[in-house]
Amino acid sequence: MSDSAAQGGIAIERALRVLSAGNRVLIRATDEMQLLNDMCRVIVDIGGYAVAVLSYLDHGEQKSLPTMACAGIEKAVVEAWGGTWRADDPRSVFIRRTITSRSPQVSLVFSSDPDLLLWQEAARREGVTAISQYPLIVDGEVLGLLLIGTREEESLAFGERELATLNELAEDLAFGIETLRIRARHEAAEQTIRRMAYWDSLTDLPNRTQLKEKLTEAVTLAKQAKRAFALLMLNVDRFRDINEVLGYAQGDLLLIALSQRLRSFVPEDGLLARMGVDEFAVLAPGSNVEDAKALARRMLEGLYEPFDILGCRIEIRASIGIAICPGHGTESELLILRADAAMYQAKRSHREMLVFAGDGEEKDRGRLAVISELRQAIETSQLRLYYQPKVELGTRTICGAEALVRWEHPERGVILPGHFIPMAERTGLIHQLTHWMINAGFAWAYHLNEAGITMPLAVNLSARNLEDSRLVDRISGLMATWGGRPEWMQFELTESALMEDTACSQEVLGRLSRMGFKLLVDDFGTGYSSLSYLQRLPVDALKIDQSFVRAMLSDDDTRTIVRSTVEMAHNIGLEVVAEGVENRAIWDQLHSLGADFAQGWYISEPFPAEQFDNWRSTSPWHLG
Ligand code: C2E
Ligand code: CA
Numbered sequence: 020m021s022d023s024a025a026q027g028g029i030a031i032e033r034a035l036r037v038l039s040a041g042n043r044v045l046i047r048a049t050d051e052m053q054l055l056n057d058m059c060r061v062i063v064d065i066g067g068y069a070v071a072v073l074s075y076l077d078h079g080e081q082k083s084l085p086t087m088a089c090a091g092i093e094k095a096v097v098e099a100w101g102g103t104w105r106a107d108d109p110r111s112v113f114i115r116r117t118i119t120s121r122s123p124q125v126s127l128v129f130s131s132d133p134d135l136l137l138w139q140e141a142a143r144r145e146g147v148t149a150i151s152q153y154p155l156i157v158d159g160e161v162l163g164l165l166l167i168g169t170r171e172e173e174s175l176a177f178g179e180r181e182l183a184t185l186n187e188l189a190e191d192l193a194f195g196i197e198t199l200r201i202r203a204r205h206e207a208a209e210q211t212i213r214r215m216a217y218w219d220s221l222t223d224l225p226n227r228t229q230l231k232e233k234l235t236e237a238v239t240l241a242k243q244a245k246r247a248f249a250l251l252m253l254n255v256d257r258f259r260d261i262n263e264v265l266g267y268a269q270g271d272l273l274l275i276a277l278s279q280r281l282r283s284f285v286p287e288d289g290l291l292a293r294m295g296v297d298e299f300a301v302l303a304p305g306s307n308v309e310d311a312k313a314l315a316r317r318m319l320e321g322l323y324e325p326f327d328i329l330g331c332r333i334e335i336r337a338s339i340g341i342a343i344c345p346g347h348g349t350e351s352e353l354l355i356l357r358a359d360a361a362m363y364q365a366k367r368s369h370r371e372m373l374v375f376a377g378d379g380e381e382k383d384r385g386r387l388a389v390i391s392e393l394r395q396a397i398e399t400s401q402l403r404l405y406y407q408p409k410v411e412l413g414t415r416t417i418c419g420a421e422a423l424v425r426w427e428h429p430e431r432g433v434i435l436p437g438h439f440i441p442m443a444e445r446t447g448l449i450h451q452l453t454h455w456m457i458n459a460g461f462a463w464a465y466h467l468n469e470a471g472i473t474m475p476l477a478v479n480l481s482a483r484n485l486e487d488s489r490l491v492d493r494i495s496g497l498m499a500t501w502g503g504r505p506e507w508m509q510f511e512l513t514e515s516a517l518m519e520d521t522a523c524s525q526e527v528l529g530r531l532s533r534m535g536f537k538l539l540v541d542d543f544g545t546g547y548s549s550l551s552y553l554q555r556l557p558v559d560a561l562k563i564d565q566s567f568v569r570a571m572l573s574d575d576d577t578r579t580i581v582r583s584t585v586e587m588a589h590n591i592g593l594e595v596v597a598e599g600v601e602n603r604a605i606w607d608q609l610h611s612l613g614a615d616f617a618q619g620w621y622i623s624e625p626f627p628a629e630q631f632d633n634w635r636s637t638s639p640w641h642l643g
């Protein structure tokens with residue numbers, strides 16, 4: 020073997036050593052900067068190369084090449100070269116060649132290569148005889164450059180195979196960087212999701228979920244330390260009216276200002292949370308009844324000073340309810356219920372604050388029992404999907420249905436939603452309930468689809484569902500589970516839920532709509548919304564509330580309201596569904612007023628979804 024061949028073999032061997040050591044570094048890497056440093060070290064320490072420099076392309080006007088890591092040479096020395104990848108920099112030719120060719124470049128005849136002006140000085144000083152440079156391609160773009168220099172005799176350094184091996188190292192490194200960056204992005208996204216689950220997006224305060232968890236911790240701590248703590252529930256009086264007068268954007272500003280002011284009264288070890296649109300809770304550790312009352316007084320007095328919202332002076336009043344642990348309960352749900360009950364009692368009796376008084380105890384115990392029963396009902400599938408068809412007035416064809424929940428209680432028989440939905444909303448169980456309904460809805464739509472029938476099932480969403488930023492992801496998940504399509508499902512939202520109009524609810528509505536789901540405004544006419552307000556929302560249809568529909572025959576004014584609602588809705592491109600269509604006379608009337616769809620007992624009462632085939636074969640209505 021000739022000398023030079025032996026030397027070439029050594030060169031490849033060292034490159035391979037670097038490659039395998041580099042892979043070990045990659046596997047362990049958790050931090051990008053650390054990875055870059057370790058890689059440079061491996062090249063110099065394990066490979067015996069003279070220098071290794073990693074620089075990234077700066078996309079600013081200067082197109083500089085900041086040094087991210089180096090070994091075998093001081094960083095300050097590299098920085099002093101002042102390398103760039105600018106086209107008008109005569110010293111950047113070699114660098115730009117690596118970038119544009121996206122392949123490794125070598126310079127063996129170092130000192131005579133005019134393109135290497137930049138390093139000649141430095142090279143001479145460091146005794147470097149040859150250099151090679153490799154592009155780091157991340158996400159399809161050249162992110163940076165790896166420079167490796169050697170002190171070998173020029174003719175022996177960076178042969179074809181060595182170069183290919185080192186380029187493989189550069190590729191692995193680029194892949195490692197990409198992986199770390201993806202991981203970092205995932206972590207950031209996860210953090211955001213976690214944040215949204217525990218924080219209110221408008222005020223940046225902890226939300227109900229977080230308060231509940233903290234409350235459970237506080238109960239444990241209080242038991243250990245044998246100390247009491249207080250839970251204060253504050254509700255702004257007549258916030259809805261204020262919101263109406265101010266408009267929603269300013270209403271939001273007021274809530275932000277209010278939350279900031281309240282924060283200043285909360286003890287350092289305490290917690291202020293936003294529980295609902297205009298409801299806040301304070302957890303005050305170590306407080307007895309007197310401490311809690313004093314705190315409530317300070318908060319109420321703190322609100323006497325009017326708020327200045329964009330030059331408007333706004334006065335607000337609030338009511339506070341107080342519950343103390345352990346005196347009023349040692350479970351978080353019970354404490355919330357009781358602070359809430361005291362707050363409502365205060366409002367009703369026009370007092371600013373009240374401490375929970377024991378009289379509602381029996382009722383609370385009963386309610387708590389029902390809560391745990393309902394939770395069980397959801398888990399053990401005592402819920403049933405009922406189905407009420409909708410028919411197109413013009414063609415008399417079945418065009419969809421509404422999903423209505425029923426609780427088939429083992430002892431009490433079928434319970435109507437009016438008896439448990441409000442409680443589910445107050446306790447947060449509505450999230451599980453809605454999830455159950457949407458899953459059952461997709462399962463049912465899947466079954467229909469298998470039978471060759473595609474028609475939408477409208478599921479009811481509560482205001483609380485819209486406060487849950489994870490709702491949309493859950494819906495996507497269920498849709499994927501059943502291979503569903505947006506045409507399979509619609510969502511009904513009551514007018515009042517839409518009026519709450521928080522940043523989160525807007526986001527949820529927007530995402531659902533962009534996913535292709537039709538959104539319907541439920542119980543239209545019972546809230547305060549105007550059509551012009553609805554026009555700003557991504558809704559597709561109105562459901563005129565049944566109270567109007569049923570009164571329409573006997574009351575001229577109501578008929579006029581229905582007529583103009585239909586006209587105006589059509590003018591802004593919304594379809595109109597009438598609910599509570601109980602008889603032929605109402606049907607005919609609606610038909611002449613131009614409503615699009617009808618739902619009600621005249622067509623069918625709600626029935627268990629699995630009876631659909633049976634119903635269809637015996638009813639006069641047919642599929643389009
Ligand atoms: P809604 O969304 O307005 O549903 C229509 C209600 O009117 C249903 O009551 C239905 O049974 C009843 N109905 C239908 N046709 C007629 C009729 O011709 N005449 C009369 N008098 N009533 C009729 P239901 O099933 O008791 O539901 C009551 C409310 O409970 C619903 O009102 C809805 O707000 C809520 N709800 C039902 N299921 C769910 C659910 O899965 N999730 C949520 N969040 N809410 C639900
Ligand atoms: Ca509905």
Ligand code: CA
Nearest residue numbers: 541542562598
């Ligand atoms: Ca309704």
